[in-house]
Amino acid sequence: MFANNDRTGHAHDALDVAGIGIGPSNLSLASLLDGLSNVKAHFYERQPVFNWHPGMMLPDVELQSSYLKDLVTPVMPTSRWSFVSYLVAHKRLYAFLNAQYEAVPRREFAHYLAWVASQLKNLSFNAVVRDVSYEKNQFHLRFDNGSVAANNLVLGTGTTPFVPAWATPFLGDTCFHNSEAAYRLAPLKAARIAVIGGGQSGGEVVEALLNAKSELKELNWFSRRHNFEPINDTAFSNQVFSPEYVYAYLNLNSDQKLEALKASVLTSDGLSISTINNIYRRLYSLRYLENRDIDAKLSPNRDVIQMEADKNGYRLIVRNRFDGGVEVFHADAIILATGYQFKLPDAVAGLQDRIQFDRHNRPVLDDRYCLNWSGPKHNRIFAQNAGRYSHGIADSQLSLMAWRSAHIINSLLGQAHFDLEPHDSQVNWLSSGHASLNQNVAVDY
Secondary structure (H helix, E strand, O other), X not given: XXXXXXXOOOEOOOEOEEEEOOOHHHHHHHHHHOOOOOOOEEEEOOOOOOOOOHHHOOOOOEOOOOOOOOOOOXXXXXXXXXXHHHHHHOOOHHHHHHHOOOOOEHHHHHHHHHHHHXXXXXXXXXXXXXXXXXXXXXXXXXXXXXXXXXXXXXXXXXXXXXXXXXXXXXXXXXXXXHHHHHHHOOOOOOOEEEEEOOOHHHHHHHHHHHHHOOOOOEEEEEOOOOOOOEOOOOOOHHHHHOHHHHHHHOOOOHXXXXXXXXXXXXXXXXXXXXXXXXXXXXXXXXXXXXXXXXXXEEEOXXXXXXXXXXXXXXXXXXXXXOOXXXXXXXXXXXXXXXXXXXXXXXXXXXXXXXXXEOOOOOEOEOOOOEXXXXXXXXXXXXXXXXXXXXXXXXXXXXXXXXHHHXXXXXXXXXXXXXXXXXXXXXXXXXXXXXXOHHHHHHOOO
């Protein structure tokens, strides 16, 4: 694992880049670096094997983006690490095509990611980075059994579940984040269940409960949105998942970026049409065809303002933003589909005082996905999946994962190894005459 260590654990022959965490983002970067002999890179992950969101792998969940937006295809379609290559290697390309999936099963895509991770040589699992220090113009990563030195870092530890403060004291077997749903739903014995969160994750939990929980008597589904909104998956809306949109977005000031992000939220965080239809049809079947006595309440425009223990369950105090009323609901179990947030990995805590944060305590990224920090510019800390506010809504999705990885590689090489010139766009984002200086970010190294 520590190829650049001597037997005493002292590092020499520093890596060009060391990756902390192996999720899809760093797996994409590792895949594109594979075979690139002039970049010495290695990636480290604390888990024993690659496993993509296992706690969210509920039955029949689907990918919300095209399988062509895989680890490599958008920038290197001839790579052996593409999704199509995975299908060919497993001798099921024709079977996959004949299945005519409207959306790829998420389990299939997870198998693809694990297949790539099992073969790349620049990955190490069961490798816990205990801390990172910066000394003598190098980053030093310390493990339990050695250390490595690197000229650059790339953080790919992903986002962490967000739990509202009102729910934190109650976390346990009957109050948990949906990131654990695949493990916790089956043994859950609860007649009254509340799901908090009206996005795709919340919808998947509701669908699973309606399909599997025979003891379910009461289901409350709360959303802060005006309604249970579908994902905006039209051709023009999907332009926000293009490099051209990112280049335009980078020209905006902070307030403009926030407005643009709010305006495009349903291109990413809405419910799949199939999920909406499946839930509605299941409710119809339960009520009219199966005579199941389930009291299902779908409650949009709600904010949970307080949670209390109540006998063997919980009491939720909820504000209805539609009419201003305050309501009280009871539940035996609470499932939090309340989203995720980026946080720096604990291993870089020793560098935190040198990293710039914005007024919302988010690390500041420059246009090339580097954290702003007080160290030398030739020693960079890249951050994957951390630029939702700085680079746009696509940054937290799979859609531009390969393109972002290619940007990082170009920066490491100091040249345009990957051609990232903007494509022709059907949508004109910027004012006429507005010079998009950031369009040069792809080639100006």
